[in-house]
Amino acid sequence: MEIPPVVIDRLPLYARALAALESRGREVVSSQELGQQLNVTPAQIRKDLSYFGRFGKQGRGYNVRKLLDELRRILGLNRQWKMALVGAGRLGRAILGYEGFAPQGFRIVEAFDSDRGTVGFTIAGLTIKDTADLEGVLSGSPVDIGIVAVPAEMAQDVIDALVRCGVRAILNYAPIAAHVPRGVNIKRIDPVLALQGMTYYLKNSAVGK
Amino acid sequence: MEIPPVVIDRLPLYARALAALESRGREVVSSQELGQQLNVTPAQIRKDLSYFGRFGKQGRGYNVRKLLDELRRILGLNRQWKMALVGAGRLGRAILGYEGFAPQGFRIVEAFDSDRGTVGFTIAGLTIKDTADLEGVLSGSPVDIGIVAVPAEMAQDVIDALVRCGVRAILNYAPIAAHVPRGVNIKRIDPVLALQGMTYYLKNSAVGK
DNA sequence: ATCTGTGAAGCACTTCACAGCG
DNA sequence: CGCTGTGAAGTGCTTCACAGAT
Missing domain, CATH: 1.10.10.10 (Winged helix-like DNA-binding domain superfamily/Winged helix DNA-binding domain)
Incomplete structure (x- = not known):
């Protein structure tokens, strides 16, 4: 059904x-x-x-x-799910440090960034790898879920790469409407969109200035 | 209409x-x-x-x-919207440091925490006030939107306090289904729920271990 | 020739309301 | 008697399809 x-x-x-x-x-x-x-x-x-x-x-x-x-x-919550994080800037690091995933069975096992100054560093126990090597790394040891925390301009390329690696679920923190093939699930985490959907109802009673 | x-x-x-x-x-x-x-x-x-x-x-x-x-x-996007953040732990600090709000007209103008070790500190240019003083502070200088980034156990109380201060839009990062009176808008930002809604579709093709 | 604006039709989700089981 | 499970009815959203404007 x-x-x-x-x-x-x-x-x-x-x-x-x-x-x-x-x-x-x-x-x-x-x-x-x-x-x-x-x-x-x-x-x-x-x-x-x-x-x-x-x-x-x-x-x-x-x-x-x-x-x-x-x-x-x-729901498949009685399993461990392996995730790869792409983008280890401010937001990506906050995600790496987030303690809410592990207790629910979601583990970040790879982290990537494209910045020379960030690649090689260890954050929350994970060594940041170069995004350029993403496909090489993930084809060798695949993950179930991709987390995208890169700037908007790079997000679609990163998503395409994840999809090529067989990732079929993506959590997208980048502010874009991404394109994915059928069979791939993508969900957006976008606080600004959420806020903008609420201001409509506030419009006539703003607190001022 | x-x-x-x-x-x-x-x-x-x-x-x-x-x-x-x-x-x-x-x-x-x-x-x-x-x-x-x-x-x-x-x-x-x-x-x-x-x-x-x-x-x-x-x-x-x-x-x-x-x-x-x-x-x-x-949508009322041609205005500045004042927001109060409650909860200045890991997550709250990441939110305070997020550069995506300001360019869209959303400004965090107050930040609260209930931890003695956190109150009084200045983060991203804002001095953290005591959550116990929330109603006093916000009744004097109201905000349009509340951002809740406290642990689940405290979230409903914080939301009630915000509502008493006239806040009618709330962005809730706490993992609870909060209760708000009619006329108050609340949206959840919950990456774990988003992930759990995707694993259903992955269930039969997990990457293993 | 093209693309909007929109009633009407279609579809998907929610709620009702009640038979049936414990 | 209380509460589930579920067809059927109801609601709300999406898509169709085309008249009308440029």
Whole structure:
């Protein structure tokens, strides 16, 4: 069956909430309660889950542990995922130093930069390699996911190179609308776009100056 | 008229592409060409713009400069927006140091942290104030937008405080599904959720180990 | 001849509402 | 009786297709 992409995007949200419930010792939760926590309607949660199976018990709700396991299996969160970072400037270094990836199974195993002054340095335990060698390095030891943190002008070239290395998921921090072939997934992290989408609603009540 | 939220989210994308075209001296662009650059159908662009007016010339296309001005006016991008950052740890400091906000009119004018060792320090020209004083400071000199970069446990409290100070747009870097009253806009920046939404599609072709 | 602006049709996602199970 | 799972109905967004302007 073809699962709607929006559904896939909500599952990690459910998994996160369930993990929090589990760590607080909760054994059972209803779609109602989960929905309240996440600002999602109970019907939506039930429908989303129904694409993958029947995980609840009527009259009771969902076993927290079991549903969490199922979601992890569905999403592939019970694996380690290898990532390559391209771009080790300000932003790239912040990403390298980010402690939120590892606990979720996402590990940066290669980092590249094209600046002579940066290549060769070790940051957060990783030696920065030359972006020019990206294809050589990654064809020898492939990664699952690429993280792009280079300036806009270089981003498309870097993405093309990653795709040639077989990378089929890309997290793009560069402010461009990148082109990727079918079968390659790309998501944008773009705080400026997010802000610009909110100012529309603020327009008539700016704080001034 | 009530404009679909998805439309609002696309306008900044259009504005960015137009700004790039303008800087390259382009005077006119068709919905076709713009769509190709952005991976959006030409019909979608035309329909989106039609919510706000008739900006094109039949047979020719859109005047780049004029359309860009219109979009900036619609989105409120021709203003300066004042922002307060809460949380000056690793992530918060990276945000403070990010050079991408200022050129787009977004200025961080206050920064808060609750750690004794951080309060009082000056980072990127801003003196970090105590989060406990947030409401006092912001009620005296309000901001338009709040940026939340505190640990998950504190995020909801911080968001509540920001809302009490009249903030109606929040950029949330904390990994929680926050609750805000109607009329307050909140957007999440969450690389882990983005990654977890992609692994689903990778599941059957992991690179191993 | 070309490209916009837009009703109408089509599609995708969400919500309803209830049968059925525990 | 409570809560899930799910067809069916409803909503909102996207795409079509073409009249009309240049």
